[in-house]
Amino acid sequence: MAKRIDVNDLNVYYSKFLAVEGVSINIEPKSVTAFIGPSGCGKSTFLRTLNRMHEVIPGGRVEGQVLLDGDDLYGAGVDPVTVRSQIGMVFQRPNPFPTMSIKDNVLAGVKLNGTKISRSDADDLVEKSLRGANLWNEVKDRLDKPGSGLSGGQQQRLCIARTIAVKPDVILMDEPCSALDPISTLAIEDLINELKSDYTVVIVTHNMQQAARVSDKTAFFNIAGTGKPGKLIEFNDTTAIFSNPEQKATEDYVSGRFG
Amino acid sequence: MTTNALTSKSSTSGRAGDKIFSGAALAAGVLILVTLFAVAVFLLIQALPTFFADPAKVSGGQGFFAYIWPIVIGTIIAAAIALLVATPIGIGVALFISHFAPRKVAGPLGYLIDLLAAIPSVIYGAWGYMVLAPALVPGYEWLAQYLGFIPIFEGPASQTGKTMLTAGIVLAVMVLPIITSLSREIFLQTPKLHEEAALALGATRWEMITTAVIPFARPGIISAVMLGLGRALGETMAVALVLSTGNLIPSLIKTGNQTIAAEIALNFPEAFGLRLSELIAAGLVLFLITLLVNMIARGIIARHKEFSGAN
Numbered sequence: 001m002a003k004r005i006d007v008n009d010l011n012v013y014y015s016k017f018l019a020v021e022g023v024s025i026n027i028e029p030k031s032v033t034a035f036i037g038p039s040g041c042g043k044s045t046f047l048r049t050l051n052r053m054h055e056v057i058p059g060g061r062v063e064g065q066v067l068l069d070g071d072d073l074y075g076a077g078v079d080p081v082t083v084r085s086q087i088g089m090v091f092q093r094p095n096p097f098p099t100m101s102i103k104d105n106v107l108a109g110v111k112l113n114g115t116k117i118s119r120s121d122a123d124d125l126v127e128k129s130l131r132g133a134n135l136w137n138e139v140k141d142r143l144d145k146p147g148s149g150l151s152g153g154q155q156q157r158l159c160i161a162r163t164i165a166v167k168p169d170v171i172l173m174d175e176p177c178s179a180l181d182p183i184s185t186l187a188i189e190d191l192i193n194e195l196k197s198d199y200t201v202v203i204v205t206h207n208m209q210q211a212a213r214v215s216d217k218t219a220f221f222n223i224a225g226t227g228k229p230g231k232l233i234e235f236n237d238t239t240a241i242f243s244n245p246e247q248k249a250t251e252d253y254v255s256g257r258f259g
Numbered sequence: 260m261t262t263n264a265l266t267s268k269s270s271t272s273g274r275a276g277d278k279i280f281s282g283a284a285l286a287a288g289v290l291i292l293v294t295l296f297a298v299a300v301f302l303l304i305q306a307l308p309t310f311f312a313d314p315a316k317v318s319g320g321q322g323f324f325a326y327i328w329p330i331v332i333g334t335i336i337a338a339a340i341a342l343l344v345a346t347p348i349g350i351g352v353a354l355f356i357s358h359f360a361p362r363k364v365a366g367p368l369g370y371l372i373d374l375l376a377a378i379p380s381v382i383y384g385a386w387g388y389m390v391l392a393p394a395l396v397p398g399y400e401w402l403a404q405y406l407g408f409i410p411i412f413e414g415p416a417s418q419t420g421k422t423m424l425t426a427g428i429v430l431a432v433m434v435l436p437i438i439t440s441l442s443r444e445i446f447l448q449t450p451k452l453h454e455e456a457a458l459a460l461g462a463t464r465w466e467m468i469t470t471a472v473i474p475f476a477r478p479g480i481i482s483a484v485m486l487g488l489g490r491a492l493g494e495t496m497a498v499a500l501v502l503s504t505g506n507l508i509p510s511l512i513k514t515g516n517q518t519i520a521a522e523i524a525l526n527f528p529e530a531f532g533l534r535l536s537e538l539i540a541a542g543l544v545l546f547l548i549t550l551l552v553n554m555i556a557r558g559i560i561a562r563h564k565e566f567s568g569a570n
Contacts, residue, residue: 056458058362085461095452099474099563108470109460159456166460 002029002200003069003086003169005050010066011229012042012049015059020046021229023064025219032192032201034211034238037221038253042230043204044092044174046221050202051087051172052080068169085109087170088163093179094155096147096162103143105158106130109166125165133161134191153184160191164199171195173203177210189214208254212242220250299546306540312533326537327519327544329507333423334518334545336511337498338491340427341434346484348431349438356439357446358468369443376436384500387429392420392501399424399512413510421503424511426518429497434487441486445479446472478560485556492549495524519545 005027012020020042027033035043048054049062052073066073073083088109096105106126110117117125126143130136135157139150147158156176163171173192177185192214195201205211211218218241223230234241234250245251314322352372356365396418403414416422449472457467473480498521505515523538530538 051459053455053459056455081461081463084459089455089459091452091455091459093452095450095456097453097456097471097474099477108457109462112460112462112466112470162456162460 002198004029004200005170005202006065006067006070007050008065008067010046010049010062010064012045012054013059013061013063014057018229020049020221021231023232025232025235027200027202028217029200030196030198031216032196032203032214034215034218035202035204035221036206036208036211036218036253037230037233038223039206040226040230041221041223043219043221045230046232047172047174047202047204048089050170051089052083053089055080081113085112085166086168087172088166088168090156090159090163090171090173090176092175094152094159096150096155096158098146098148100147101144102130102139102147102150102158105147106161106165108162129161129165130158132164132195133157134187134194135161151184153180153187156180156184156188157191160188160195164195168199170200170202173201175204175206178206185210208242212238218242220245220247220253222249222253299543302539302543302546306536306543308533308536309540312536316533318534318537323537323540327541330517330519330522330541331544331548332507333516334492334520334548336423336516337427337430337502337518338488340424340511341430341491342484342488344428344431345435345438345487349435349483349487350442350480352435352439353442353446354468354472356443358464358472369440372436372439372443374436376440380433380494380496381500383429383433384497387425387497387501388421391429392422392425394420395425395428396420402512410509411511413513416512417503417514419503419514421501422512422514423502423516426498426502427511429501430491430494433494433497434490437487437490438483441483442476442480445476445483449475477563481556481560485553488552489549492545492552493520494518495520499524 005025007023007025007027010020010023011018012023023046035047037043045054050066050073054060054062062074064074068083068086072078073087096102097108100108103122103126106129107117107122110122110125127136127140130139135154138154139158147155150158156179160171160176177188180188189210192201192203196216203211203214215238217236218238219235220233220241221230222233234245234247236246241250242254245254251257309317309323312323314320314325317323317326319326356369356372360368396416399416399420399422400414402412403416406412407414453471453475454467457471462470498518502516502518502521503514504517504521504525507517508515519541523541526534527538
């Protein structure tokens with residue numbers, strides 16, 4: 001559990017359009033790394049390359065290396081399905097499967113690839129995952145009710161439970177709180193702090209306070225202009241990024257003097 | 260003056276559009292109900308003499324029930340064959356178009372399938388008895404020889420191929436475009452978010468389809484199959500042309516069996532008096548079967564409402 005990610009000179013394309021250029025970054029295990037930057041700077045796009053979700057979009061492709069504990073995700077013969085079962089992802093909008101109960105949502109990933117699981121093991125895993133997502137007490141009496149009946153914040157924690165149920169090494173979060181109210185956001189942020197002890201967490205956020213609150217390291221992405229590729233401008237300890245950035249662009253962005 | 264400023268303006272121009280629209284919608288809704296009701300009343304009134312006639316005078320000489328039930332069974336068999344063949348193929352083709360085919364292929368293919376739905380049934384019927392039926396004869400002979408111990412494949416096989424199985428297959432070809440087009444539309448509406456959720460959990464493409472796409476599309480698939488069933492139950496010309504009719508028999512590869520719609524179509528031109536009433540009563544029975552099947556389908560969809568994602 002909790003592996004490191006090393007990215008070497010990664011270019012990300014949509015067909016011929018270069019969306020993100022030349023990113024090299026080292027993400028430590030059992031830490032929270034935040035990606036910040038203005039809209040359209042490619043931070044979400046880059047995040048999606050870390051579990052090969054980028055190529056789900058027609059025309060999506062990359063050049064370069066992404067190493068998970070030294071193994072190249074984009075190496076020859078690597079199945080994206082395997083990659084994704086080791087690197088989980090939580091999306092911007094909560095997306096529990098509407099046709100499944102809360103319990104089945106948690107087990108959705110576990111039951112893939114023909115895996116059989118006994119009823120008692122399943123019950124244990126459901127409880128453990130929901131506890132891990134701080135949701136157990138709220139839903140333990142209605143595990144057979146549809147997941148879509150929960151509030152937005154609960155749905156997002158259900159998605160986190162679903163992600164940790166497959167025991168990934170890394171959890172990617174793409175603006176997980178942007179559709180949530182402040183209380184639910186706080187609940188997710190607390191959860192991210194707890195997840196750090198078992199997983200490598202990478203989070204994209206628009207909210208700089210959130211990055212400051214939850215992350216150990218912060219990467220600032222920026223874009224030179226419309227149609228230009230996004231680039232990694234600065235990557236450092238979160239405290240350094242927010243109090244003493246090396247780059248002028250970073251300082252402008254974190255201090256609100258941007259654009 | 261105690262006029263409320265809020266009440267004075269609103270009931271004028273802006274509301275007229277609303278009123279016209281709601282009136283038009285209401286009228287359309289009522290029109291459907293009235294039409295359906297009128298059809299039901301017409302069938303009932305015209306069919307009544309049959310129910311009160313002397314059983315000996317009804318076709319077959321044993322009353323209406325004895326006359327109708329073999330062709331009810333025949334109708335259901337034909338429709339069942341059609342759906343058994345067309346549903347898996349239709350869903351498969353729809354999935355291919357929506358999730359597997361490259362975009363360059365998917366567009367024209369979908370268009371082509373929509374075109375299939377527009378071909379008149381008499382063409383399908385003609386194709387069925389001129390091309391398909393003779394082509395199926397060797398297959399039927401093989402079935403009769405090796406699987407003849409199963410009652411539905413009992414020999415000797417028809418030498419013209421104009422059998423219930425042929426009719427069912429022709430019907431399947433006819434309902435295929437309906438099931439395919441509707442399913443495809445539903446599949447394409449599956450939220451990207453749910454598909455990505457499945458993929459991000461480590462689902463293969465097929466698992467993504469079974470966890471995210473099919474459950475989402477389930478009510479739509481049922482509706483599509485029901486529309487297909489409606490066409491299969493009510494189809495007259497194709498069955499009339501393809502099926503060489505006879506008494507109700509279990510074998511699907513011998514001459515025999517009949518469906519309600521084809522029975523009406525074949526006999527209507529020369530029917531008068533009680534015979535006409537009989538045929539209309541047969542139509543009434545078909546109407547009731549369709550109603551019943553649709554109610555069951557609605558029931559199945561409603562039973563899973565909580566999990567439809569619409570809440």
